[in-house]
Amino acid sequence: MKTTFNLPQKAGRNGLGAGVWNLGPGTDPFGGPTREAIPILDRLPILAQAGMTYYEAHDVEIPASQVGAARKRAEELGLQCGMYTPSFFADPIFKDGAMTSNDLAIRKLGLKNAMEAIDNAAVLGASTVVFWNGREGFDFVLTKNGQEAFKRLVEGFNLVGQYARERHGTSIRIALEPKPNEPRANMYLATVGEVLYLISRLDPSLQALFGVNPETAHSRIAGLDYLWDVEMCLEAGKLFHIHLNSQDGQRYDQDLPFGYTEPLKDLALLVVLQDAGYENILAFDIKAPRTDEPKNIADIIEVSAQNLVWLWERALAVDRAVIQQLREEKRNTALAGYLGKCLYGR
Ligand code: GLC
Numbered sequence: 001m002k003t004t005f006n007l008p009q010k011a012g013r014n015g016l017g018a019g020v021w022n023l024g025p026g027t028d029p030f031g032g033p034t035r036e037a038i039p040i041l042d043r044l045p046i047l048a049q050a051g052m053t054y055y056e057a058h059d060v061e062i063p064a065s066q067v068g069a070a071r072k073r074a075e076e077l078g079l080q081c082g083m084y085t086p087s088f089f090a091d092p093i094f095k096d097g098a099m100t101s102n103d104l105a106i107r108k109l110g111l112k113n114a115m116e117a118i119d120n121a122a123v124l125g126a127s128t129v130v131f132w133n134g135r136e137g138f139d140f141v142l143t144k145n146g147q148e149a150f151k152r153l154v155e156g157f158n159l160v161g162q163y164a165r166e167r168h169g170t171s172i173r174i175a176l177e178p179k180p181n182e183p184r185a186n187m188y189l190a191t192v193g194e195v196l197y198l199i200s201r202l203d204p205s206l207q208a209l210f211g212v213n214p215e216t217a218h219s220r221i222a223g224l225d226y227l228w229d230v231e232m233c234l235e236a237g238k239l240f241h242i243h244l245n246s247q248d249g250q251r252y253d254q255d256l257p258f259g260y261t262e263p264l265k266d267l268a269l270l271v272v273l274q275d276a277g278y279e280n281i282l283a284f285d286i287k288a289p290r291t292d293e294p295k296n297i298a299d300i301i302e303v304s305a306q307n308l309v310w311l312w313e314r315a316l317a318v319d320r321a322v323i324q325q326l327r328e329e330k331r332n333t334a335l336a337g338y339l340g341k342c343l344y345g346r
């Protein structure tokens, strides 16, 4: 068995995580699978073998009926559930959203699924439940009333938060994951800023349970800087979880290996996380490319993890006093050069 990837001097929880959905059969909107689908629980040993400490899953991947088996399998492998999440996007019933659907019955079903996900997370031992905005949004204007939709989100998350607190105290926290578009043309909770705004509108006594799961590529799809998005979460005390990957410009969601497209910015991101003493899990949301052979399906996980460890070590070696001095000297370009030296230099 491969040893797990670890980050020297990381505060709090160490080890890395990835989603079971990251090891898919290679379907895309234009073509079917290029690999045979691996049964979900059989993906756990692949993640362990690739050096992961944590796995993540949706309720449609590990439903309530499978939770016991998943827990046992993970224990045998020394894997922990890092995060669990209700899918508000896979089932056709949620084609126009769950919490923001115009149909009360569908909103109720979304709420029921959310509550079940909270309980499943507790059984699996996950301390974080993520809500990705998925199909909460619109393709055609005026098909939903935006102010009404926002109110539904506030009401829905208040109910989910109340339920989580009643059943599990503060042991389960909820992290909202923003994305600007895809699968919808326009998605509610498009950015980190919108998520933080939503949290500020929740019942004040529940706000401590809610935070953000920013994804680097999602910020990029929105044309935003993911470093600043993460800094904003840190400033708000709301960086509950993080999804790391890369994105080759503003286009469809690629879920490329972490460290692949913007290594210098990734280096700076790790400097920020180190200095903030980030204690939660670092997880990847990457997609095994459909061109990879079945036997190499975990390459993207190992490549991302190795890139992260190398960049993390380089980030530890970045001399913070040099950054401070260049800031004081107003030498912004020289600071960029210093980061380049830390990344590319000997
Ligand atoms: C979907 C999204 C991903 C999100 C995950 C968890 O797979 O693509 O970004 O993190 O769901 O909800």
Ligand code: MN
Pocket (backbone or CB within 6 Å): 177, 215, 243, 285
């Ligand atoms: Mn994600």
